[in-house]
Amino acid sequence: MKTRLITIGGKGVTRKINIGGGSPVSIQTMWKEPIIGLDTDDVKRAELIKKINSLSLLGCDILRFAVPNMESAEAFEKICAESEMPLVADIHFDWRLALKCLEGNVAAIRINPGNIGSREKVEAVVNGCREKGVAIRIGVNTGSLPKDLEEKVEAGTMSRAVALSETASRECQVFEELKFSDYAVSMKASSVLETIEANEAFAKNHDAPLHVGVTEAGPLITGVVKSTLAFSHLLNEGIGDTIRVSLSSAPENEVITGLEILRECGKRSGGVKLVSCPRCGRVGFDVHGFMARWQNELLAMKKDITVAVMGCVVNGPGEGKHADIGIAGATDKAIIFKKGKIVRTVPMEDADNAFREELNSL
DSSP states (O other), rough: OOOOOEEETTTTOOSEESSSOOOEEEEEEEEOOOOOOTTTOOOHHHHHHHHHHHHHHHHHEEOOOOOSSHHHHHHHHHHHHHSOOHHHEOOOHHHHHHHHTTTTTOOOOEEEEHHOSSSHHHHHHHHHHHHTTTTEEEEEGGGGOOOOHHHHHTTTTSOOHHHHHHHHHHHHHHHHHOOOOOOEEEESSSSSHHHHHHHHHHHHHHSSBBBOTTTTTHHHHHHHHHHHHHHHHHHTOOSEEEEEEOOOSOOHHHHHHHHHHHHHHSSSOOOEEEOOOOOOHHHSSSSSHHHHHHHHHHHSSOOOOOOEEEESSSTTTTTTTTEEEEEETTTEEEEEETTTTEEEEEEGGGHHHHHHHHHOOO
């Protein structure tokens, strides 16, 4: 389903990301620590910018920050000035925080109009964004439904998914009345089915770009399962312009999961593809340790290759013969192979260095 095109990145933002209008599905994540004081702490801010750059290399397109108070807004403004990645301010309750963030190079503002307050306050944010060329994400979730819709849900006369879609439609109507169309919409539930049904219902009647996510999805395994089920279903229907995998885990894992989902759904191509065995009693090589050391570095490489990491010679060059490069082990030796042919055998302690040399030669 084709949605209209909006751009994440206002005046002063060097890197801009298109959402909707047939653009590639983008990947988002959210910073998980408070940022108060980073406007004055140059060392910690430099560390944060370095981490932002590493997320970008992994495949993250947009990064969101919670801005719960004016101190955070001041820090966020300084971070925006130094980040090449488009940054989004996540605002709840206090509309003045959005206006403060608009003084800097913010790429987008995320608000839940339902908890911002009066229409006048929403209008002030909209006008500020209009002036700066900044997009807005209307965020709706099951915890902030209007009272009349919540009563219908509780009475069993309306599903929570329909209530989410109706809430989003009401907020969109306000924006349309204000003649502001540079917005995306998200409707998030912790239920896979409710997330799917809400987005399907909304997509039938609106052309606003959709930010898809399962909120409060849980820890790594639970969250990956829920997000994969919801995203694959919606993306295969052509619903979803940008995604965020919400995990009780590191932002890197959210980005990696999102990238893999998009690849398996045919929405992304290229880059490093990792293949590794689960390990068993035949293990001759520490697959888990090697992957822990190498995963993020490999995924950040600008190479279109397949890398196989296998635990033993049974699964090594044989099952990994399709890989451009691979590594496996037997007793005290590591073998490195390319397209199924062994190219080096080295002592286990030299495995990482030898692997790097052969990888760099590709």
